[in-house]
Amino acid sequence: MADFLVAALRKLDRAPDAPRAFCEVFMNVLPVSGAAVSTLGEVMGSETLAASDAQAARLDELQFDLGEGPCWDAMATGAPILQPDIAKSGRSRWPSFSDSIVSEGVSSVFAFPLGVGPLRFGAIDLYSTDRVRLDDTQTRHAAAMADVVSRRILRQAITAVGVEPDDTTNAFSRRLVHQATGMVLAQIDVSADDALLVIEGHAFAEGRPMMEIAQEIIGGQLRFSRHGERIEVDR
Amino acid sequence: MNQMTREARLLQTFATLADTLVDDYDLVELLQFLVDTCRDVLDMSAAGILLADARGQLEVVASTSEASMLVEMMQLSAQAGPCVESFRTGHAIAVPDIAASPPEWTQFRDSALSQGFGSVDALPLRLRDVTIGTLNLMRATVGPAPAEDVVAAQAFADVATIGILHERSLRESELITSQLQAALNSRVIIEQAKGVISQVRGIPIDEAFDLMREYARAHQMRLSLVASSLVERTLSL
Numbered sequence: 362m363a364d365f366l367v368a369a370l371r372k373l374d375r376a377p378d379a380p381r382a383f384c385e386v387f388m389n390v391l392p393v394s395g396a397a398v399s400t401l402g403e404v405m406g407s408e409t410l411a412a413s414d415a416q417a418a419r420l421d422e423l424q425f426d427l428g429e430g431p432c433w434d435a436m437a438t439g440a441p442i443l444q445p446d447i448a449k450s451g452r453s454r455w456p457s458f459s460d461s462i463v464s465e466g467v468s469s470v471f472a473f474p475l476g477v478g479p480l481r482f483g484a485i486d487l488y489s490t491d492r493v494r495l496d497d498t499q500t501r502h503a504a505a506m507a508d509v510v511s512r513r514i515l516r517q518a519i520t521a522v523g524v525e526p527d528d529t530t531n532a533f534s535r536r537l538v539h540q541a542t543g544m545v546l547a548q549i550d551v552s553a554d555d556a557l558l559v560i561e562g563h564a565f566a567e568g569r570p571m572m573e574i575a576q577e578i579i580g581g582q583l584r585f586s587r588h589g590e591r592i593e594v595d596r
Numbered sequence: 597m598n599q600m601t602r603e604a605r606l607l608q609t610f611a612t613l614a615d616t617l618v619d620d621y622d623l624v625e626l627l628q629f630l631v632d633t634c635r636d637v638l639d640m641s642a643a644g645i646l647l648a649d650a651r652g653q654l655e656v657v658a659s660t661s662e663a664s665m666l667v668e669m670m671q672l673s674a675q676a677g678p679c680v681e682s683f684r685t686g687h688a689i690a691v692p693d694i695a696a697s698p699p700e701w702t703q704f705r706d707s708a709l710s711q712g713f714g715s716v717d718a719l720p721l722r723l724r725d726v727t728i729g730t731l732n733l734m735r736a737t738v739g740p741a742p743a744e745d746v747v748a749a750q751a752f753a754d755v756a757t758i759g760i761l762h763e764r765s766l767r768e769s770e771l772i773t774s775q776l777q778a779a780l781n782s783r784v785i786i787e788q789a790k791g792v793i794s795q796v797r798g799i800p801i802d803e804a805f806d807l808m809r810e811y812a813r814a815h816q817m818r819l820s821l822v823a824s825s826l827v828e829r830t831l832s833l
Contacts, residue, residue, distance in 0.1 A: 532655040533671040537664075539784050542800050543791020545828065553788050553827050579794075579801055 365390065366502055373509040379517075383510050384413035387512070391499055393471070393487040397421045398510065400475070401436050404566050405518055406577045410483075415463065421489055423461055430458040431472035432484035439481055439591055440576035441504060442472040445494035468492040473507040476510065477515050478549065478559035479585060480566055485510065512558060519565050534572040540576035549587045559585060563594070605637045606748055613755050622818040623779050624786060624833045626759050627658035628809075630752050634733055635660045636681055636743045641713065641736045645721070645756060646679060647729035649780055653682060657783045662790070662805040663784065670732055673718070677704035679730050682718035686727045688750065689718045692740040713739035721749050721757045728757060728776060782820045788818040789823035807833055 369390050376382035384396040393415035405427050412418035424430030431442040434454075444451050447470050451459035460592045462470070467488050473481035485507050495503065538560065546556035563583075564574045577583035584595045600608070613640035616626055632642035644666070654674035654722040656667050673679035677697075691697055692715050697705045708716065713734045721729040731753040735741065741749075758781060783791045785828035786805070811833055812822045825831035 380621075531671060531675065532649075532653055533668050536667065536787050539787030540791040540794070543788035544794075544795040546788070546827065547792045547795035547829075550829070553785075559704070579791075 366505070369502075369506060370509050373506055374513065375563055380411040380510075380511060383465045384411050384417070386411060387485065387487060387503070387506060391487060391495065391503060392493045393489045394491070395420075395488050397486045398475075398483070398514075399425075399432060399486070399515040400514070401432060402482060404480060404482040405514075410514070416467070417486065417488060419465070420462060420470070420486055423458055424486075427455075427457050427461075431455070431470050432486050435472035435474040435484040435586045436476075436481050439474050439476060441474070441500055442470075443495060443500065444470045446492055457541075462488075466490050469494070471495055471503070473503050475507060475514060477511050477555070477562050478551075479594045480559075480562040482511075483514070512555075513559060515565070516560050519561050522565065524572070534575065537575040537579060541578040542576050545585055546554070549592050559592070602637065608815055609633050609637060610751075610755075613639040613759075615785060617759060621759070622782075622820050623759060623814075624658065624782050625819045627756055627779075628813070630756050631658045631733075632659050632745070634663045634731070634749055634752060638733070638746075638749060639649070639735075640733045640749075642666055642734040644734075645729060646670060646683075646732065647721070647760070647776055647779055648683065650777060655780055655783065657729075657761070657779055662802050664802060665707070667691075669704065669711060669713075672695055672707050673701075673716075673732065674730075675703070676720035677701045678716055679732055682720050682730045683727055686722050686725070688720065688746065690746075691716045691718075693738050695738075708734070712736055715741065717741050717746060717749070719746070719753045721753050721819060723757050723761055726831045728760060731756065785820065785827055786823045789826040792826045792829075796832060 369386050373383060373384050380398050383398050387393070387396040395413045397417040397420060399408060399421050400410060401407050409418055409421045412421065413496040421432065424432050431444060435442045447459055447468065448463045451470070467490060469489040469492055471487040473485045474481055475485065541560055542553055542556045545559055547555050549559070559573065560574055560578070564571045574583065586593055586595050599730070629647055631643040634640045639687060644656055646654040648654050656670050659667055659670065670679065670816045676743045678691050682689040694705055694708050694713060694716060714737050715735045719725050719731045720727045731749060733741065733749055760776065789808060790801050790804035791808055794801045808822055809819060812819045822831065826833065
């Protein structure tokens with residue numbers, strides 16, 4: 362992995378002034394003029410967590426108001442949405458949104474989904490006033506960066522509501538959570554840390570105790586599966 | 597083995613322990629050996645060792661059975677029962693008749709009785725004035741445990757304590773905490789590995805531990821290494 366990318370990922374993971382710092386890191390690594398990080402939909406509500414400038418904030422606001430745009434599509438599909446030339450190719454997809462931002466001087470828009478495992482909860486929007494494209498490597502970099510941001514946002518949300526097992530439950534249920542973690546990491550082929558976060562995220566999204574989720578996983582009523590890059594909940 | 601007197605088996609156990617302690621050993625395996633010995637040599641129905649984490653919460657790190665009911669009962673005893681009493685006081689707590697235990701222990705009592713246990717002894721894992729956990733001995737019968745069994749079991753508990761705190765100065769309390777945490781963490785990985793085996797082999801969680809132990813023995817690997825290799829997916833059973 363390139364040094365600059367390692368440094369960027371580390372900064373995204375540890376910068377104390379998150380979520381503000383997220384935008385800056387994206388702008389340092391990618392040829393864009395602005396960035397905005399937003400949560401979308403039911404899990405965390407629709408809210409802009411950070412925007413690099415007024416135009417980036419406006420871009421997000423427009424998409425919230427119109428209910429259309431690349432951030433919604435990124436979240437719905439779980440894949441990056443790349444629009445290097447929005448004036449040419451955006452109108453058929455998002456007529457109102459494209460007209461508005463083209464008139465404001467935006468040429469290119471990119472959106473990367475935020476999510477962990479089967480849970481999707483937002484997107485990162487990047488825009489440029491000059492027309493730019495992201496090549497495959499840059500797209501991969503941005504996706505890796507969005508992954509780190511996703512984990513951090515989910516962890517913060519979980520900590521805020523306190524569903525972490527250490528705070529709320531006893532040693533026996535922690536043991537069940539560890540067993541469930543082992544099952545999930547084998548189901549979807551991720552690290553133990555990520556598997557635990559998937560379980561925590563599921564508990565968070567459903568507003569239920571970790572212990573219950575762990576018991577369902579161990580009992581086989583709840584399982585996760587991987588389809589390429591996508592992870593889904595099976596019931 | 598059956599031909600040997602109990603004294604001979606005890607001696608052999610201590611010889612094995614001494615051998616283990618002078619060598620590079622796996623703590624979870626050592627504790628597992630101790631609880632198994634309590635069951636097999638001292639005729640206990642079940643045994644378990646609990647260690648306190650950084651916040652003083654007791655957690656099962658080794659037990660003669662991985663059956664969740666047994667583990668849960670020991671955790672209940674660690675919340676309100678002989679286990680936490682022994683941990684708090686640093687003394688042995690004998691409960692010759694579980695049915696007659698105090699009302700605060702209801703949850704533990706009900707769980708123990710429903711699993712057919714009649715009596716229990718909780719012994720402290722203690723070095724001087726620091727208690728780091730407890731050894732719990734369950735018997736199907738009602739009545740006090742034979743005095744010589746309690747003496748032998750306390751010696752096992754002491755060996756376990758030394759095994760955990762070996763060659764470290766007690767004054768370095770941070771070090772004790774980190775060693776305890778290491779023992780507890782290796783248990784976390786063992787639980788995760790049980791989950792991996794259960795998922796991959798389609799067997800109940802409670803059966804996964806035995807498979808892992810058999811594999812470790814057959815390949816002369818440390819249990820914690822087998823567990824971490826399973827979790828990292830570099831090994832599959």
